[in-house]
Amino acid sequence: xxxxxxxxxxxxxxxxxxxxxxxxxxxxxxxxxxxxxxxxxxxxxxxxxxxxxxxxxxxxxxxxxxxxxxxxxxxxxxxxxxxxxxxxxxxxxxxxxxxxxxxxxxxxxxxxxxxxxxxxxxxxxxxxxxxxxxxxxxxxxxxxxxxxxxxxxxxxxxxxxxxxxxxxxxxxxxxxxxxxxxxxxxxxxxxxxxxxxxxxxxxxxxxxxxxxxxxxxxxxxxxxxxxxxxxxxxxxxxxxxxxxxxxxxxxxxxxxxxxxxxxxxxxxxxxxxxxxxxxxxxxxxxxxxxxxxxx
Amino acid sequence: xxxxxxxxxxxxxxxxxxxxxxxxxxxxxxxxxxxxxxxxxxxxxxxxxxxxxxxxxxxxxxxxxxxxxxxxxxxxxxxxxxxxxxxxxxxxxxxxxxxxxxxxxxxxxxxxxxxxxxxxxxxxxxxxxxxxxxxxxxxxxxxxxxxxxxxxxxxxxxxxxxxxxxxxxxxxxxxxxxxxxxxxxxxxxxxxxxxxxxxxxxxxxxxxxxxxxxxxxxxxxxxxxxxxxxxxx
Amino acid sequence: xxxxxxxxxxxxxxxxxxxxxxxxxxxxxxxxxxxxxxxxxxxxxxxxxxxxxxxxxxxxxxxxxxxxxxxxxxxxxxxxxxxxxxxxxxxxxxxxxxxxxxxxxxxxxxxxxxxxxxxxxxxxxxxxxxxxxxxxxxxxxxxxxxxxxxxxxxxxxxxxxxxxxxxxxxxxxxxxxxxxxxxxxxxxxxxxxxxxxxxxxxxxxxxxxxxxxx
Ligand SMILES: Nc1ncnc2c1ncn2[C@@H]1O[C@H](COP(=O)(O)OP(=O)(O)OP(=O)(O)O)[C@@H](O)[C@H]1O
Ligand SMILES: [Mg+2]
Numbered sequence: 001x002x003x004x005x006x007x008x009x010x011x012x013x014x015x016x017x018x019x020x021x022x023x024x025x026x027x028x029x030x031x032x033x034x035x036x037x038x039x040x041x042x043x044x045x046x047x048x049x050x051x052x053x054x055x056x057x058x059x060x061x062x063x064x065x066x067x068x069x070x071x072x073x074x075x076x077x078x079x080x081x082x083x084x085x086x087x088x089x090x091x092x093x094x095x096x097x098x099x100x101x102x103x104x105x106x107x108x109x110x111x112x113x114x115x116x117x118x119x120x121x122x123x124x125x126x127x128x129x130x131x132x133x134x135x136x137x138x139x140x141x142x143x144x145x146x147x148x149x150x151x152x153x154x155x156x157x158x159x160x161x162x163x164x165x166x167x168x169x170x171x172x173x174x175x176x177x178x179x180x181x182x183x184x185x186x187x188x189x190x191x192x193x194x195x196x197x198x199x200x201x202x203x204x205x206x207x208x209x210x211x212x213x214x215x216x217x218x219x220x221x222x223x224x225x226x227x228x229x230x231x232x233x234x235x236x237x238x239x240x241x242x243x244x245x246x247x248x249x250x251x252x253x254x255x256x257x258x259x260x261x262x263x264x265x266x267x268x269x270x271x272x273x274x275x276x277x278x279x280x281x282x283x284x285x286x287x288x289x290x291x292x293x294x295x
Numbered sequence: 296x297x298x299x300x301x302x303x304x305x306x307x308x309x310x311x312x313x314x315x316x317x318x319x320x321x322x323x324x325x326x327x328x329x330x331x332x333x334x335x336x337x338x339x340x341x342x343x344x345x346x347x348x349x350x351x352x353x354x355x356x357x358x359x360x361x362x363x364x365x366x367x368x369x370x371x372x373x374x375x376x377x378x379x380x381x382x383x384x385x386x387x388x389x390x391x392x393x394x395x396x397x398x399x400x401x402x403x404x405x406x407x408x409x410x411x412x413x414x415x416x417x418x419x420x421x422x423x424x425x426x427x428x429x430x431x432x433x434x435x436x437x438x439x440x441x442x443x444x445x446x447x448x449x450x451x452x453x454x455x456x457x458x459x460x461x462x463x464x465x466x467x468x469x470x471x472x473x474x475x476x477x478x479x480x481x482x483x484x485x486x487x488x489x490x491x492x493x494x495x496x497x498x499x500x501x502x503x504x505x506x507x508x509x510x511x512x513x514x515x516x517x518x519x520x521x522x523x524x525x526x527x528x
Numbered sequence: 529x530x531x532x533x534x535x536x537x538x539x540x541x542x543x544x545x546x547x548x549x550x551x552x553x554x555x556x557x558x559x560x561x562x563x564x565x566x567x568x569x570x571x572x573x574x575x576x577x578x579x580x581x582x583x584x585x586x587x588x589x590x591x592x593x594x595x596x597x598x599x600x601x602x603x604x605x606x607x608x609x610x611x612x613x614x615x616x617x618x619x620x621x622x623x624x625x626x627x628x629x630x631x632x633x634x635x636x637x638x639x640x641x642x643x644x645x646x647x648x649x650x651x652x653x654x655x656x657x658x659x660x661x662x663x664x665x666x667x668x669x670x671x672x673x674x675x676x677x678x679x680x681x682x683x684x685x686x687x688x689x690x691x692x693x694x695x696x697x698x699x700x701x702x703x704x705x706x707x708x709x710x711x712x713x714x715x716x717x718x719x720x721x722x723x724x725x726x727x728x729x730x731x732x733x734x735x736x737x738x739x740x741x742x
Contacts, residue, residue, distance in 0.1 A: 404534060434619060
């Protein structure tokens with residue numbers, strides 16, 4: 001278990017984390033969400049000891065992390081970090097040098113590196129130059145970097161940013177596999193689809209504080225916090241949220257209009273656009289009327 | 296240009312392992328400088344190897360064209376000896392023809408060996424022969440920096456090109472300086488990122504070597520001996 | 529201006545290597561000292577080296593087969609000083625050989641002397657001399673002089689290997705011919721590069737003044 005207790009952090013005099021409590025367990029996927037600049041990346045950097053809180057503490061398995069060299073070494077062996085931009089993380093020119101970097105420095109068997117490459121599907125890429133990899137392959141390589149450390153926790157910053165559908169799917173699969181292997185996975189993401197697919201626990205941050213913590217996603221909160229990624233889903237939102245534009249009015253529209261608008265919404269969602277279908281008490285009644293109308 | 300040569304290096308047909316390749320070329324070059332017969336043998340063998348490696352060889356051959364043209368012209372018209380032809384005040388002599396000939400032969404022979412190395416061998420494969428730890432690490436890190444910086448420079452260039460930033464010499468100079476400055480700033484960020492990336496993975500002074508398969512040693516030795524035998528013909 | 533692979537006879541390759549190597553060993557030794565003092569210097573040096581290389585690659589004009597030119601060493605020497613520049617540009621020259629097929633391995637010693645050592649050294653002197661009076665002029669001459677001296681030394685190297693007749697006179701005669709013919713490409717290039725260097729160094733100075741103080 002890795003946790004932070006009331007941590008405060010500032011870059012210069014800009015307060016970024018304000019008394020943040022966070023916890024992630026092994027064999028679970030913990031998702032951190034929140035607006036741009038909410039402090040997600042800053043939090044993740046604390047988990048691996050790259051940043052040190054100005055106040056408060058980070059605990060690994062209940063033991064407070066002291067920031068001497070040895071302790072940091074141990075922490076980084078247990079908690080591996082995957083940067084948002086693989087080009088920021090990859091420091092060696094070839095795939096093998098890159099993936100072996102962590103284990104070699106941590107004094108681990110290089111078999112780990114081999115296994116990690118296999119796990120992310122980059123077996124046989126050892127002698128390739130990193131600059132010649134595609135975006136998705138680079139991403140998987142940067143994850144292999146982390147796995148090669150054989151850590152208890154893998155912390156990923158926006159693992160699906162900029163990936164296409166197959167790329168996205170492979171990351172989801174990887175995350176679930178890591179959970180299967182008993183690793184704790186922590187991800188920061190704006191991607192609601194990813195969050196719903198893999199998340200066991202959710203944190204919403206806003207301006208350096210946790211504003212929601214729980215085992216399910218609260219869509220309204222997500223929307224208010226500016227989380228993107230309603231793509232491909234029809235969201236059923238409650239009528240009490242007046243900020244949502246009403247596209248179907250089951251009380252006012254004719255059957256024909258309702259049917260057309262609903263179909264349009266479904267089509268839009270099918271194409272991957274974000275769609276909000278607003279419904280109220282009249283929903284079931286409306287659907288019934290549509291179905292009757294179809295007969 | 297690096298971009299394409301880098302991918303050529305990845306995809307070319309190599310015939311032998313990186314170690315054999317690098318040593319073969321490094322040991323052959325001195326012989327090529329020394330002996331005419333060795334030059335002929337090497338020119339034949341390395342041209343074949345290079346052509347087999349990649350068609351890109353033909354483009355590499357054009358790269359030093361201006362240098363060769365200018366330098367050989369000077370040699371041809373400058374070195375004194377018995378005059379055999381003349382053009383206004385410029386004369387070609389028996390000696391100058393001889394020197395130009397031998398220089399060109401040496402040059403093309405050595406260049407073919409050099410090209411074989413360049414076409415088949417990636418920089419890390421070469422660097423891995425260096426045993427001095429800090430030098431190796433700096434070279435591998437800087438190569439990685441080059442990969443990233445070039446990619447960024449490339450997109451900046453495209454972005455400038457799209458907004459007509461290279462139209463005319465004046466603007467070309469200005470835009471190039473601008474991109475240079477961007478590269479400078481990015482370089483500084485890159486230092487920070489390298490440090491973080493190293494630290495995040497328990498950096499303790501080790502930079503692992505690339506795995507490179509051996510192989511082709513016998514072939515390399517045979518080619519070397521063929522070139523070596525030139526000394527005795 | 530790189531001398532291509534194989535163009536120099538064996539004895540001259542050896543001679544220029546012999547001149548370059550002590551300087552490089554000194555540079556490597558200083559670098560090592562620096563790294564022991566501050567381990568972060570490793571990343572800094574590596575990225576500086578990358579920067580020097582990219583700067584030179586940036587300026588390669590698309591004219592096919594144009595002989596390429598000093599490697600932004602004028603800028604480098606202002607930023608990093610002559611001994612670090614010598615060490616870094618020798619590696620940059622090796623990269624240009626292995627990644628762009630410019631220059632060569634047997635001629636690496638000669639090219640290092642002209643482009644990594646002598647050219648930037650004189651560029652640095654020009655920069656130092658003019659710095660107090662006019663910074664723009666100092667930047668301009670750092671690059672122009674570095675380029676110009678590189679071209680002079682390269683011509684001399686060629687002349688020494690290919691003298692018109694044995695003896696000093698023959699060498700001088702050849703040198704004038706080489707200087708004359710390469711002036712066609714090298715002089716305009718030196719001037720263009722100097723303009724780029726001025727703009728680049730001026731904007732670097734504006735945004736990060738601490739870098740250009742020494
Ligand atoms: N190195 C830094 N120096 C100064 N300020 C920083 C630095 N890194 C981040 N910040 C600031 O700290 C705040 C939190 O940044 P952080 O990167 O943690 O946000 P985030 O939640 O990850 O955002 P995003 O979704 O955009 O990645 C932002 O306001 C940002 O501007
Ligand atoms: Mg972030």
